[in-house]
Amino acid sequence: MRLVLVLGDQLSPNLSALKKADKDTDVVVMAEVADEASYVPHHPKKIAFTFMAMRKFAKRLRDDGWQVDYTTLDDPDNTGSITGELIRRASNHDAAGVVYTEPGEWRLIEALAEMPLKSHCLPDTRFIATHKEFEDWAEDRKQLRMEYFYREMRRKTGLLMDGDKPEGGKWNYDHDNRKPAPDQVEFDGPLKFTPDNAVIDLVADRFDDNFGDLQPFWFATDADQAQEQLSHWIAGGLPKFGDFQDAMLQDQPFLYHSLISFYINAGLLDPLEVCKQVADAYDNGDAPLNAVEGFIRQIIGWREYMRGIYFLEGPDYTARNGLDHSRDLPDLYWGGDTQMNCLAQAVKQTREHAYAHHIQRLMITGNFALLAGVDPAQVHEWYLAFYADAYEWVEAPNVIGMSQFADGGIIASKPYISSGNYIHKMSDYCGSCAYRVQDKTGEKACPFNLLYWHFLDRHRDRFEGNPRMGNMYRVWDRMDAEKRETVLAEADAWLDKLDDGQGV
Template sequence: MTTIRYLFADHLSRSIASLADLDPAHDVVLLTEVAGEAEAVPHHPKKVAFLFSAMRHFAAGLAEEGIRVDYVKLDDPANTQSFTGELRRAMRRHGAERVVVAEPGEWRVLQELRAWRERHDVAVEIREDERFFCTTNDFARWWQKRRQPRMESFYRLMREQTGLLMEGEGEPAGGRWNFDKENRKPPPRDVEFTGPLRIEPDRVTSEVIALVERCYGKRFGDLEPFWFAVTAADAAQALEHFIETALPRFGDWQDAMLEGESFLCHAAISQYLNAGLLLPRDVCARAEQAWREGRVPINSAEGFIRQVLGWREYVRGIYWQEMPGYARLNGLGARRRLPDFYWTGRTEMACLREVVDQTRREALSHHIQRLMVTGNFALLAGVDPQEVCEWYLAVYADAVEWVELPNTLGMALHADGGLLGSKPYAASGAYIRRMSDFCASCRFDVRRKNGPGACPFNYLYWNFLVENRKALGGNPRLRNAYATLDRLPKERLKAIRADSRAFLEGLEPWSRP
């Protein structure tokens, strides 16, 4: 009996569960480039090229092992441009009676897989994706036992279960679970950064780049220069490069931002993790090893491992626990259209201009740029969460919905009513001034609180608190902010409201092409 092993673009691991018991004599591995997925949202051309090239390289590696591979390219005239259509064609080609697939990274695709079992005369086995530290079932059991689930308690549990950064019987390395207070230094002025490892495109990648240029070259985003790793071997080199050149300083400056410095000490490997070219266990183990060998300080190792072992696993758990309703949440009732500058970069606010321009060039930005610049502005401006989430899913090479949606809707926009975070990450221009050098080149004055020329983040912050008092006024973590708001003179508050209204009404909304 022939079995189709269907791999998606985020399944590019030799250890993926769907390949675990593959029989080369009878099984066929199917990979497909389909427009239905490439066009579900206007994905960044560099993201599409990365995934297609990584898929083609992975398929070639399987073929070298003697495994039968059925690969359907985007421009194949017979391509139906959908997962279901291509599965149906492959079943006929190979006379297959069974399909094995690992859990996808998106609820919508999981429903499509389940429909295969119900609508077609085919046995479909959907296997748990074992590349993560925590299974979705284990997370659900933990979640349901907690009166107030929080990432910190989940992270500690993961540390205890994995033994990462642990000493003795349940004792955290360095005597503390979390070194976040040591990871908030403002940007340095006299430090050179090497940046992530850049890989020269080979023939296969160059062919993919030409294909994507023809099909999607007019979308938001620069396709070249293209420097992403597209094989597990090159992704492993990128990880080693980060550990040797950037991880030692990552802890100190992980929240910092500098004009013209896209990555500082950040790894820029999340796209490799989310596609499967790197495995989270290997990534965390290498960071821990570097600390134990004395090459990396504890605050850097812990801060990095927390992102992978803590946040990454936590948001995945919430996604699968709360979908499909999670995607429709709008706890603050935000309805404003996404401003056009998210797609054009044309804005007089230097911080937003810098981050959007970097996103256009690199299809990446680090977590503070996403959370405290583009995310913070959307939060303060009351932008519709669905439009913001679509933008984040489209423009970042590492954006798979299970990780993008909770981070955007829950963490950046607080649209889930506090399910992911205990308070909204709202901040005035003072935060951006402290953690970046963006304000120096801005037309607006970050020191001015309101009036002509004042930084819009300043008056929008207080306006946000006013407009959302019913939802947030009782939040204990915002008690001081609301106490300060209540002490503002009435004339000052009136000016803040007027400045905010004029600014927000002047925003040009994005119009779908």
């Protein structure tokens, strides 16, 4: 007999390791271990979600006839690591070896490869593009732009295709998906489910010092509940998702977003099946093309592209620092005092829900870290720790590449930076902020305004030749010299206060 490893983000009955195994002779191994729960200081909700979903999936496998050796975190025999549990279980069963599906983090891939057991690693077939398909697409390309990869995924899946042409005549309707925040949200947000209180108590006891609110806990924790949430969102949230997917409202953390990335990334929902259900809503006249295409692009385009980049670039990707940024991540990311309302709201939402949508991550917390010159490794660890949908294969390229430009431009053709004006346009945060978004200099000037120009000035040698940034430098150069000096001096003073731990 063999052991069959199932990790906490592989909770799918169609997992390749399960497909390869024999339920009559093989034993499934699942384990809640300290190494996985604490290699970064995970949000308590993320840990609780993973443990609850794992326990339910283990029961599902047992009900389906599998023998499952499951180790809880508080088991006195728990060795504390995935490899330790496999070695212990192999000894107990005199197992011939281990079969497992490729993990989504180099850290685990390397640990399993070095394990003193005969093992067989299988590809993760839950994704649309194989590693080889992505490598073949990337070969000899000067720029690895997601848009062109996305078109290949559309052709492969047939989603939103009219023969060999895109539905509606365009591949991308992003131009229609940039409306500012609405006056009111006509969707009641995600469904809320009853948690496993035993897991809640365990996580509360073991991880009470971790940043993040454990309760109230309402995530779906099995495939049926996740499907309920998907159906609920398709009916009520999808029709306006496209229009307002970039908008931000202070008292509306979810707006029209699906909140199913947790469930897809953990294996509770199949990404292609999700996209088919969303496409059906368009075919049935229940959702507009801009909303449906925008969502499907995130799944079969961006999500698949992120995974492709992660494995193409290799284990050193998370250590890259193309702009040589070295500032420590400030305390405000852990709820420290700040007068910047947009950052306070994004961090508060992260603390409460282990969730923030893509614009809050990219253009609030990510934009600030990039403008301030924060060490990208620290930014990467923060995102990996505190978002319930964050696994390194998807989080690292989003942060190291897209958000922090630390990979030198592999993913993004230019840094994703903005002044306060973008945040003002897309949110209601600025109206109740201590700073004034209209002020470019002075005591009340929005820090994003000061730091935007400071970033461009200190990285001029790198970016002034970028065709997408030339106009920014022309605007800077047309400013009065004295005003430029004032902007830079005030930005330096503001960063000094940040470094000194003063309230900013």
